[in-house]
Amino acid sequence: MMPELTRLQSLLALLAGGISLLAVLTELVTGMTAPLPLLAVLVIGAVTLIRVRSSLNFWLDGLLSVLGAVLLLSVLPFDGAAPLSYWLAMAAAWLFGWLFADQLAMALHRREVHGAFGVLIPLMFGAALLVLWEACTRAGHVPQVILPAPSMIWARLLQSPGTLFADFVQTFVKAVLSGYVLGCGLGFAVAILVDRSPFFKKGLLPLGNFISALPIIGIAPILVLWFGYDWQSKAAVVVVLVFFPMLVNTVAGLNAASAMERDLMRTYASSYWQTLFKLRLPAAAPFIFNALKINSTLALIGAIVAEFFGTPIVGMGFRISTEVGRLNVDMVWAEIAVAAVAGSAFYGLIALIERAITFWHPSIRGG
Amino acid sequence: MRGWLTVSRFGPLLIVLLGLGIIWYLAALWLNIPAQYGIYQRADVTEWSTPQLIGDAWSQQKPKLPAPHQIIAEMWQETTGYALNDKKSLIFHGWITLSATLYGFVSGTLLGIGLAIAIVLNRATNRSLMPWIIASQAVPILAIAPMIVVIGYNVMAGALDLPTDAARLVSKAVISAYLAFFPVTVGMVKGLRSPEIIQLDLMRTYNASAAQTFWKLRWPSAMPFLFTSMKVAIAAAVIGTVVGELPTGATGGIGARLLSGSQFGQTLQIWAALFAASALSALLVIIVGVAERLVFARMGVKP
Incomplete structure (x- = not known):
């Protein structure tokens, strides 16, 4: 119907422009309560309906979406209920953002814009979620107990860095890191041993695969009884959790080198250890890193859940469960934000090391 | 020999x-x-x-x-020694966990498949969603389980006037769905993209519509991936439910047995609950495996 637009994009364009128009009309009816800049952006949004006749640049849609988001946030908070036009404007901003992302993705695919702009799409999606969260909770007067606004969580983060840092050290630095290193190291060592014996490979691997599918996290209360309330018991839970994925993946990886390559090593008269270090371990690296990445999230989960079964009065899991009880939900979310950042950073770090070590692998060369 | x-x-x-x-x-x-x-x-x-x-x-x-025979004896005692609706019966608690797990697994799987379809069929969704779905895995979701349960329960039982049992069930199922959707999404994206270009080209030469290509080529070729990831997802769903049962207030379920066992130092009870959860998880994975075989037989896959 419209030039150069797919059916989905035409629909989005019509909806976005139409809703902007509707918002302007409701403002006209209710007597211009919205601030002037927001109104101006809405009018421009309504004008984009001329797209039906002549094509528009998609950067305009992006600009409208971003401007709309900024203005939507700037008019907060409302004393009473937010006017209808506010919600309409929010929907329009979201639709313009979607329209922009869809067109940008198409342009990227056709190589009409530089590939670096590809980062914009996920960034905009994340930002849009945050804006929507902030605007909905504050304009809709959602009780803070149910869902605090992101700005409130940020304020809490800035207010109590001491507590958060102490919890971070207790849970992440002490329990997660020590348990992770120990558990992955053990899994790796056992895998190397098991690999030498076909008997153990046959006996242990099905068992390891089976145990990986079980809710091992249930062992947490037992380990807390054994190792006491401090971080040692949490580290023990992490060790048990990360051991099996590491074992199974490393053994699978050690079998990844093909018979042809092994034969080549034999023709070089290389010893077992030479074959291991120069051929089989490098070939196993993608599998090992896969386990390391899975384990990075498992470890954090294990440590936090283990804290629900008893801790000293510090730690992320402890803080989450007690602050939920006291209905300090902003503190809970601040703790979750710390956990999310720590978890992502941990994962990202391992992914970076993987890129550096397995640079030869097709998935990284982009071949 | x-x-x-x-x-x-x-x-x-x-x-x-x-x-x-x-x-x-x-x-x-x-x-x-x-x-x-x-x-x-x-x-x-x-x-x-x-x-x-x-x-x-x-x-x-x-x-x-405890020695293994003690755990088995305790499980036997807890499953056969009490009436099915008794608070001490392991079957009573197992059923609570199982029902929340199934709700979570089914909704998580449907969500995962839906997301995967949106990602595969639309370039913008792929670019905007995929990085965040991957990032969502790096976030310790289980850490917020108690909050979702406590708050979800309060909202649903208080504001929405749901019966308390249903409210508990839904809040646990939400967590289990959150854990279950991820493997399904990742697996299905891979699966729906698994047809090779030559096969897609063949569909074009047949002048197949997008819907036909999807239902006759992409969907069938994604089936092995779907079942593999469903096995991972159902195991994750059990974990999600059990952890969702940990916060105080949950009176039923295997997770509640774990917690009360740890509070009173009843190690036998903890081990029995742990074994029950493992048995449940293993059983569910086996059921998915059987379903996989049936579906493949129906699709005419030669073993």
Whole structure:
């Protein structure tokens, strides 16, 4: 119907422009309560309906979406209920953002814009979620107990860095890191041993695969009884959790080198250890890193859940469960934000090391 | 016989299991005997023989590490010893966990498939969603389980006037769905993209519409991926439900058994709950495996 637009994009364009128009009309009816800049952006949004006749640049849609988001946030908070036009404007901003992302993705695919702009799409999606969260909770007067606004969580983060840092050290630095290193190291060592014996490979691997599918996290209360309330018991839970994925993946990886390559090593008269270090371990690296990445999230989960079964009065899991009880939900979310950042950073770090070590692998060369 | 034990598929597994059982019994002795001395002292028993000591160490009330037969006896007692609606019955708690798991698994799987379809069919969704779905895995979702349960329960039971049991069920199912959707999404994206270009080109030469290409090529070729990821997802769904049952307030479910066992130092109860959860998880994975075989047979896949 419209030039150069797919059916989905035409629909989005019509909806976005139409809703902007509707918002302007409701403002006209209710007597211009919205601030002037927001109104101006809405009018421009309504004008984009001329797209039906002549094509528009998609950067305009992006600009409208971003401007709309900024203005939507700037008019907060409302004393009473937010006017209808506010919600309409929010929907329009979201639709313009979607329209922009869809067109940008198409342009990227056709190589009409530089590939670096590809980062914009996920960034905009994340930002849009945050804006929507902030605007909905504050304009809709959602009780803070149910869902605090992101700005409130940020304020809490800035207010109590001491507590958060102490919890971070207790849970992440002490329990997660020590348990992770120990558990992955053990899994790796056992895998190397098991690999030498076909008997153990046959006996242990099905068992390891089976145990990986079980809710091992249930062992947490037992380990807390054994190792006491401090971080040692949490580290023990992490060790048990990360051991099996590491074992199974490393053994699978050690079998990844093909018979042809092994034969080549034999023709070089290389010893077992030479074959291991120069051929089989490098070939196993993608599998090992896969386990390391899975384990990075498992470890954090294990440590936090283990804290629900008893801790000293510090730690992320402890803080989450007690602050939920006291209905300090902003503190809970601040703790979750710390956990999310720590978890992502941990994962990202391992992914970076993987890129550096397995640079030869097709998935990284982009071949 | 010797050949069967060392070379066949099950022989080595059997021997390793036996070995682990022996290690378990020895470890139970090592961990429980110190406490057994204390028990004898309090009971004023001064003379005991070694077999008696070993037997007693394997049958304590609150052992540090219960022997396997004790756990099995405890499970037997908890499943058959009480009426099905008794708070002490393991079947009662297992059913609570199972129902929340199934709700979570089904909704998580549907969500995962829906997301995967949106990602595969639309370039913008792929670019905007995929990085965040991957990032969502790096976030310790389970950490917010207690919050979702407590708040979800309060909202649903308080503001929405749902009956309390339903509210509890839904809030647990939400967590289990959150854990289950991820493997399904990732697996299905891979699966729906698994047809090769030559096959897609063939569909074009047939002048197949987008819907036809999807239902006749992409969807069938994604099936192996779907079942593989559903096995991971259902195991994750069990974990999500069990952790969702941990926060105080949840009175039923295997997770609640774990928590009350840990609060009262009832190690046998903890182990029985842990074994029950494992059995449940294994059973569900097996059921998915059977479904996989049935579907493949129906699709005409030769084994």
